[in-house]
Amino acid sequence: MCISFSFSQGFQIALLKYGGGGDWYANPTSLPNLVKFCNKNIGTNINENIATVEVGSVDIFNYPFVHLTGHGNVIFTDKDAQNLKNYLVGGGFLHISDNYGLDKFIRPQMKKVFPELNFEELPNDYPIYNQKYLFPNGLPKIHEHDNKPPQGFGLIYEGRLVCFYDYECDLGDGWEDYEVHKDSEPTRTKALQMGANILQYVFK
Numbered sequence: 001m002c003i004s005f006s007f008s009q010g011f012q013i014a015l016l017k018y019g020g021g022g023d024w025y026a027n028p029t030s031l032p033n034l035v036k037f038c039n040k041n042i043g044t045n046i047n048e049n050i051a052t053v054e055v056g057s058v059d060i061f062n063y064p065f066v067h068l069t070g071h072g073n074v075i076f077t078d079k080d081a082q083n084l085k086n087y088l089v090g091g092g093f094l095h096i097s098d099n100y101g102l103d104k105f106i107r108p109q110m111k112k113v114f115p116e117l118n119f120e121e122l123p124n125d126y127p128i129y130n131q132k133y134l135f136p137n138g139l140p141k142i143h144e145h146d147n148k149p150p151q152g153f154g155l156i157y158e159g160r161l162v163c164f165y166d167y168e169c170d171l172g173d174g175w176e177d178y179e180v181h182k183d184s185e186p187t188r189t190k191a192l193q194m195g196a197n198i199l200q201y202v203f204k
Contacts, residue, residue, distance in 0.1 A: 014051040014063040016094070018109075020075030026099050027069055030175035037175075037192040038199050042132050046199075055080040060087045065202055066094055069172045071101040074109050081112040088113070088155075088162040093202045096165040097172040100145050110155065110163070119153035119165060128152070128164060131200040133193035140190040142183070143170035164198055171195055 015031060017024050031050045038044040053060050056079045060066060066087075068074075076084065088094060096106055107119065122128065124138040129152075139152040150169035154161045173181055174191020183191075 010045045010047065011064055012047040012049065012051050012062070013065040013067065014053040014060070016060075016066045016068040017052050017054045018068065018070075018074050018076065018080070019055075020073035020105070022070040022072035022074050022102070022105065023099075024068070024070050026071065027097075027172040027176050027180075029177040029180065030069075030172040031067060033177065034175045034192060034195045034199075038196050042196050042200055044199060044203070056083045058083070060084070060092065061090070064092060065199065066092065067097065067172075068094060068106070069097045069099045069102070071099050072105065074102070074105040076109045076112050078112070081109070085113045089157060092162070094163040095198055096163065097170065098145075098165070098167045099170060099172060100143075103167060106165070114155055114157065117155050117157065119155060122152045122154050122161075122164075126152075126154075128154075128161070128197055128201045129194075131197040131204075133197050135194060135197070139166055139169050140194055141169060142174035142187060142191045143181070145170070161201075166194075 035046045035048050039046055051063060055076055129135040129138055139150040141150045145168050148168045151167045153165040155163040171191050171194055174183055174188055175195055
């Protein structure tokens with residue numbers, strides 16, 4: 001199956017539901033806020049209703065962009081891993097946002113999906129940081145976890161970035177309603193702008 005969507009075409013994005021007991025449903029206000037920001041500021045026409053799709057479901061092919069987050073355990077079955085690989089190879093895109101504690105779980109599961117690939121840290125001049133909004137220093141810092149710098153990692157399949165992983169950053173928290181984390185307006189704006197860059201990069 002192949003996925004093809006244009007930047008101005010109406011479409012829907014989805015939250016990825018996975019097994020293992022981790023809180024895949026974390027940050028419930030984040031994606032709706034990101035969609036509203038993108039529709040207002042970068043000319044997208046994204047459905048404001050966020051879908052939920054399971055990793056192993058054929059329905060994943062209905063969504064050109066899926067988002068995965070959480071704090072805990074992640075388990076992909078062999079069927080899940082193959083389905084996600086088919087989706088990504090066929091034109092889909094996965095954004096992973098470490099909501100703190102996800103890293104040690106998600107890396108081995110993505111290795112099931114692409115045994116031949118490793119997460120590569122993307123340089124600061126990578127196009128994803130230089131869309132409508134410019135981030136000359138790379139991924140912005142949104143939430144403090146372990147006093148480490150934020151890092152943006154990618155899986156690149158046959159020359160195409162198919163997965164972007166924000167680590168020690170927590171973009172999803174920054175997209176949430178103000179009342180959830182009480183982030184400052186500049187911090188929330190940076191998070192939303194970086195999220196808009198990701199979507200603009202995917203649909204350019």
